[in-house]
Amino acid sequence: MAVENAGADAIELNFSCPHGMPERGVGAAIGQHADLVRELTHVVRGVVEIPLIVKLTPNVTDIIPIARAATEGGADILSAINSVQCLMGVNLDTLEPLPSVGGCSTYGGYSGPAIKPIGLRVVSQIAQELPVPIMGIGGISSWQDAAEYIAVGASAVQVCTSIVSSNHLCIYIAVGA
Numbered sequence: 804m805a806v807e808n809a810g811a812d813a814i815e816l817n818f819s820c821p822h823g824m825p826e827r828g829v830g831a832a833i834g835q836h837a838d839l840v841r842e843l844t845h846v847v848r849g850v851v852e853i854p855l856i857v858k859l860t861p862n863v864t865d866i867i868p869i870a871r872a873a874t875e876g877g878a879d880i881l882s883a884i885n886s887v888q889c890l891m892g893v894n895l896d897t898l899e900p901l902p903s904v905g906g907c908s909t910y911g912g913y914s915g916p917a918i919k920p921i922g923l924r925v926v927s928q929i930a931q932e933l934p935v936p937i938m939g940i941g942g943i944s945s946w947q948d949a950a951e952y953i954a955v956g957a958s959a960v961q962v963c964t965s966i967v968s969s970n971h972l973c974i975y976i977a978v979g980a
């Protein structure tokens with residue numbers, strides 16, 4: 804409610820962050836359980852009127868029960884995908900998992916061009932099953948990538964890695980209706 808009162812045009816519920824959040828029972832840990840997704844979406848839907856977006860994790864076996872639960876909970880829009888859980892590498896001198904920050908490490912989220920096929924698959928599967936607007940995300944770095952997402956059912960796209968890595972500031976770009 805505070806977010807709506809502050810003037811936000813929409814709220815995106817990030818049930819999909821793999822960066823140190825699942826260990827604490829939030830982020831992607833929520834997005835892997837349909838009942839939690841439905842319940843938490845429903846709670847937020849009950850207190851805000853602005854459009855509600857639920858952002859999905861690809862780190863599930865079947866995206867459809869999760870996507871359906873979000874719509875049953877009252878999501879107006881789905882966004883997919885968040886990053887793909889990964890272990891970036893291992894320092895072969897120290898056998899430390901990477902990245903290592905102050906000697907500590909955890910699993911991370913893989914993003915960028917390599918995950919585009921996964922994002923396209925997830926968006927395509929949702930679009931074939933559910934009549935809900937979808938924001939396509941994952942590995943978009945050209946208009947052709949965006950067009951492919953739109954071709955499989957997205958009505959808008961988001962871009963992160965290609966913009967972050969080219970030192971621009973904007974994170975989200977909507978291109979569809």
Ligand SMILES: Cc1cc2nc3c(=O)[nH]c(=O)nc-3n(C[C@H](O)[C@H](O)[C@H](O)COP(=O)(O)O)c2cc1C
Pocket residue numbers: 817820858884885886913914915916918940941942943961962963964965967
């Ligand atoms: C540096 C970085 C930070 C991110 N932070 C968030 C975040 O705070 N919330 C979120 O929902 N997704 C976050 N993501 C995931 C992206 O929004 C996006 O879903 C994912 O990276 C796939 O898109 P891309 O290939 O265009 O990066 C982040 C990704 C990166 C690379």
